[in-house]
Amino acid sequence: MSVTAAFDAVAGSYDQARRRLVPRFDDFYGTAVEVAAPPLRTALASGRTPEVLDLGAGTGLLSLLLTAAVPGVRVTLLDGASRMLAVAAEGLAARGVAHRTVVGDLTDPLPAGRYDAVVSALAIHHLDDEGKRTLYRRAAAVLLPGGVFVNAEQVAGPTPELDRRYDEVWVAQAGALGSDDAEIAAARERMRHDRPAPVADQCGWLVEAGLVDVDCFFKAWRFAVFGGRCASA
Secondary structure (H helix, E strand, C coil), X not given: CCHHHHXXXXXXXXXXXXHHHCCCXXXXXXXXXXXXXXXXXXXXXXXXXXXXXXXXXXXXXXXXXXXXXXXXXEEEEEECCHHHHHHHXXXXXXXXXXXEEEECCCCCCCCCCCEEEEEEECCHHHCCHHHHHHHHXXXXXXXXXXXXXXXXEECCCCCHHHHHXXXXXXXXXXXXXXXXXXXXXXXXXXXXXXXXXXXXXXXXXXXXXXXXXXXXXXXXXXEEEEEEECCCC
């Protein structure tokens, strides 16, 4: 089963399971929103509609949280899983959020436009390392001056031993949050498509892409939020 088919198959239940499978869910997504919000508020204050590009948007969870925190944003959602995008569009429409959905792969040309924020959650780790580096360069290129890129991501440990420990902790925490063996097994099946990379490597690739103020803003074992800013003109 392809990665797109794997996620389309769970489109209707994905968000409910994510609270069990992503320990410290609120801190993880909340940090991503906090990092992305400042340039959006700056655009609103100047009388302009902020533009957000959500890469691998899935069911639109990150976009929904971001537009709830900063109303008045327009969102472009890119994902290869059309059923997940349909769930996202329904949720955004119900909340009156201006949006467009684009069915496409993360390796495709990015949707036309310039953006105040390019965001992603639990998607870019499906690319190999060179794919990540290339996407980071392309994402940086579509940011407006002062815009931000933020990736809320599943990452690899910097050593094999730490990577094994990340997995042990994840299983224990997910179980404590209510995941049963079947749900964890289904998550592992989807994770066969994963190609996570360590945070330090990815922050280095963001610097290579030309971003400034690059940092890891949150990390709890295999879940991290990192990003950077396009220098102001």
